Amino acid sequence: MDRISSLPNEVICHIVSFLSAKEAVFTSVLSKKGRNLFTIIPKLQFDDADEIQGSFSDFVDGVIALPSSTRVGKFYLSCRDRVDPARYDLINRCLCDVLKRGVLDLKLDIGIGTHYYLPFEFFTCKTVVKVELDGRYAAGYFYGRGFVVDVLPENAFLPALETLTLSVIQFNDLRGCAFKKLLSACPLLKELTIFGMRWQRREWSGKLCSPTLQRLIIQDFHPSQFTRVTLDTPSLTYLECSDAIPDQYSIVNLDSLVEAKLDLILTNDHSHKLYDGFGNHDFDYSFSNPTNLIKGLGNVGIMEISFQYTFEALYYFRESIPVCENLYRLTITCDDDEEEACMDFLPFLLNKSPNLETLVIHGQLHYDEEQPESVCKCLSGYSFLLSCPVKVLQITDYGGTNGEVEQLKHFIEKLPCLKSVKLHSRVRHGVDKEKLMIPRASKCTIKVTFSS
Known part of the structure; x- marks a missing residue:
């Protein structure tokens, strides 16, 4: 008989209550007795588009009624119809219960009617490996609605989190930089996707620092809301950036970068053109400076650059283009609708790519x-x-x-x-x-x- 099976039922259930779904599976394999004492639910999902599932309230009651020894592998909650704020407590009750069950994969896809604050228990989950927070279905999210990350608990720690996706999240940095603290609480973070960020305090925003991050996708990071962006990611191998150019990239650490996709944008305030006496034009970059970002591309092996603003930025700051010794594949994406999609930058970039x-x-x-x-x-x-x-x-x-x-x-x-x-x-x-x-x-x- 294995050692686990020799333990009392109450002790086995107590041990299992601290395990993730993955660890519980291993335990069930090792212990014949344990197989009858707890259950593994690979995926628990609610989608309000599926009428067969019934009401969300009934779903939550069913989750909470599960035996304490039940483990949950994946938990997906999809409420695309705008959620009444009165139901936020119900969402949090369900979420906190699932977090206690050793969840590994968590996805919240919620149409938020107004500010929704994640419970503190979320920021101290020791088992979750993958998290996706999506508030894109919220009506009017550009005007302050959606997921809000405000104050993190002092003991915020997500030791197993490797993949984090943030879509339409507002960071209210009332007591320091919540975004920076969130990244600091993820010592194993490898993949980060950002779409539609909102910030409250410019002086605390724009700092993206992670020593372990390997993949970074940025869309609509809103650097125009603040003056500087920091990319301190020494382990990053993949960067995809489709966003406005800030006033300055103050710190850029991309020493391990292998692949980069750039689609840079000028904000409306910066998009006016300058013309010379011969009818040629150039964009005015007096307020936007991607110099350090361009310099940080020196180690890249695969690069894709898209559309006119990126072309103009590379040409305007052509002196910043580093020698790309490792670059062996270059993709230039042109928009058919852009009549003025000149490739002035191409001679300068190719001359700096000796192994292309x-x-x-x-x-x-x-x-x-x-x-x-x-x-x-x-x-x-x-x-x-x-x-x-x-x-x-x-x-x-x-x-x-x-x-x-x-x-x-x-x-x-x-x-x-x-x-x-x-x-x-x-x-x-x-x-x-x-x-x-x-x-x-x-x-x-x-x-x-x-x-x-």
């Missing part, structure tokens, strides 16, 4: 529709390609127009190491695959694929 192997143009080749056979002066006649080591050129939306063919010829003729050209064409109305214009090439292979 693959260049992907996600979209159409850039050219002047009024003068399709001319080369846009932003590309300086493609002379910068003569020293570029690219072996593979990929274009994801090749239309075979006269302008595209002329520009593609320059790439083929001037890239000295080019071995392969991959063209993908979307079949459009009136386009004949057999008559799609493709330049001839002797030094490399050209492969064309199609999709509707």
Whole structure:
């Protein structure tokens, strides 16, 4: 007989009450007696869109009525219809009960009618590994509604948390930086996704510091609400940033970065243009400075840059572009609707990428529709390609127009190491695959694929 089975039932149940669902499974395997004393519920879920489940009140009563020895692996609560604040206590009762049951995976998808504060018990859960808080379905969340993280308990500690997703969260830093304290309470945090953050005090916001973080996705972080952003993430290997450029990135530590996706945005206050006497334009970056962020990309191996504001930022701060020794794959995403999507930055970036192997143009080749056979002066006649080591050129939306063919010829003729050209064409109305214009090439292979 195993040692666990020899213990009294009350002792076994007491031990199990401290275990997570994963640990309880191991215990049930080891102890034959234990299998009859507690239950593992892999997933407990309530979705108000599912009428079969009944009322939320009945669901909560059922959860609380479970035996104390019952473990819960995953708990998903989805209330997309705006929740009456009077029911917040009911939500918290259910949440606190589940936290006591060793939950590993927690997701709250709630349409909040007004401020909803998480219970203190959430910030001291020792078992939860993955958390997703989503308030995007709240009506009017841009005006102060949604999840609120205000004051964390002094003993805030989430020792097992590895993945954290925050969607439409408001941090009211009344007693210090709640966001910073939350990150500090997660010693094993590896993945962080941020969407739609709101801040109350500018001087305490914008600091993202984590020695263990490996993946970071930022969308709508709202740096325009404060002047500086700190990215102190020495273990970060993946960065995806789609957000407004703050006044300054005061500290940037991206020493371990392997892959980066950048879609930088200028706020409305910063988006006016400056024109020179020759009709050229440039954006006014006197209030936004991504210099340290650009410098922090020196170790990246895979990089994707998207849309016009990012292009303009890289060109305007081209002196900050570091030598990217590890960069072997570069993707440039162009928007078909942007008439002025010049790639002024490209010569400067490619000249700083001595080991680049693959260049992907996600979209159409850039050219002047009024003068399709001319080369846009932003590309300086493609002379910068003569020293570029690219072996593979990929274009994801090749239309075979006269302008595209002329520009593609320059790439083929001037890239000295080019071995392969991959063209993908979307079949459009009136386009004949057999008559799609493709330049001839002797030094490399050209492969064309199609999709509707």
